[in-house]
Amino acid sequence: MSKTVNITDIARLANVSVATVSNALKGKKNVSAATRERIIKIAASNHYQPSMAAQGLRTQHTKLIGMLVHDFQNVFSSTIAEDINRELHQRGYSLVVIANNSKRLLNASLFDGLIVFNYPASKQQLETIITASKLPTVLMASDSQLPNVVNVVTDNRSSVIQLSQLYEQTDHKKVCFFTNDADSYNSNSRWQTYHDYFLNKHQYDITSDTYNAHFRSEPARELALKLLQAQKYNFFYCLNDMMAYGVYQAAEELNLTIGQDISVVGFDNTQSHLAIFQPKLTTADPNMPLWSKMISDQLIDRIENQALMSNRTEYVPNQVISGSSVHLID
Template identity: 25%
Template structure:
């Protein structure tokens, strides 16, 4: 473990000077160029604050509580936890993770985390939705992850669903498509509403009609495949924007049955960058990646800022696929997701 004494020796200053800088008490007491040199040295050596010393100094435990219904047990969204852990450990915090399966269990888990003395809570959901922050969390520092708090009682971060729909449709337009279908979900979700609005906005901008006949909301299995087959026979789309990657599989099936080539005869964009779909589809599916890691990282940094850790706002952000919003971004915070061009649209081949 790198110590302040090592940083002092490397920088050529006293340990007390390093302590002032690393505890953010250097303003007016240490020359700015000296403070910058100490921080650069600390970062280069990989210095991490001592959590026990931090706890004694700040009256905080250095523990953050992570609560979710399914995220903690689902590999698909596990990157949320990875992002939160990376952010927490960068400032010497520990993430305590619990997975709930209902309101009663959720209340029990919150009480358990409170008994451990966590400094604040991350409240995560499997998909973007409106949520009511549980009553026990409303008086504690809390951040909602991958959802929006219904009354904006705390900060939240989620994907920018409108731009997902806009960017996906714009990419199809740029690949030469003019009859673009939207394959949505039958679930009443904010993501469904906003992604379709983005789809409509891109069509309008390009001077293309927003044809209700090209919109098809489906569930799963044979019923969904039947609906896609009927849509293709009725309207002959040359491009598809799918609500998620799993629904795009019906397009692959329907195209194969008609001897149509994905990426040549039909262009296709999904959402998720789902690992299974990414590894099994041919040609590879162009998709918009949901920023699970980024949401977890930002939320943990925001939470540490809420509980009064001054370091949370000053540390540099890591390089990520989706740009991370500033810590003081206007709330509710939305992340602009990145489209990953592969082979399923003509522009990608």
């Protein structure tokens, strides 16, 4: 459209009533998530700007929070989005998930705040997107120093140290580490803690025994098959649970028993949502309910008090979940 669109135009394009469009853009709960997202995408693609006069408001609050993600191939991403959405709904806000190829929506003036998680961009690219959006922002996997941005991240260090200590309690001493790409905050944070622990405690540099399995199960399965067939390792430290699942699959194909023939450790406690780990995986639980609450509190406080966020990093405490995937000795 070349003309300035109004709410009636959006309703016609979306094939819904004007009331439905109004409710969707205000974040009301009587519009389904799918319909709300469809309306928002239509509004954004047609450069719709909410009319303050039509809303009868002196603020530009839409009660909508955008969440910028890569995709939902990883169950962890979809689960944390559901938890955040639930928390926001309790506070009168709605979450709209924006996939990588739809980031233009951020320029549509439809959101009160922004959450970024698992987004595939360099630090510089991410900072450009955030600066252009002019939105108060919470980053879930970053140590950004941008103004008006708060980092709310899981406390990787404390859990990784506890998981590292399992090395002293097992006779499986041939250790390797499965990581993600170099620009992954969580992968880097967890790996660096493992590296420092093993170097300081055991004078062992883990670098040459580190493999990138891209935080996904299939690359981890393929890697684990090769390494197990070569009998190179018997302890797999996986920096997320999906890679641990790939090791489980490889072990099953080779008739190896997890917790006896080999040891496996994960991170993220995905097994609390997917019943795929037999035996139970030793992992770290990032405490999603608390994480979601901390994120929501930060954004809503900024939105409703109209104050700039002071840049800082807040850590979400988590805990190690003990399973039967590590061969422990008495």
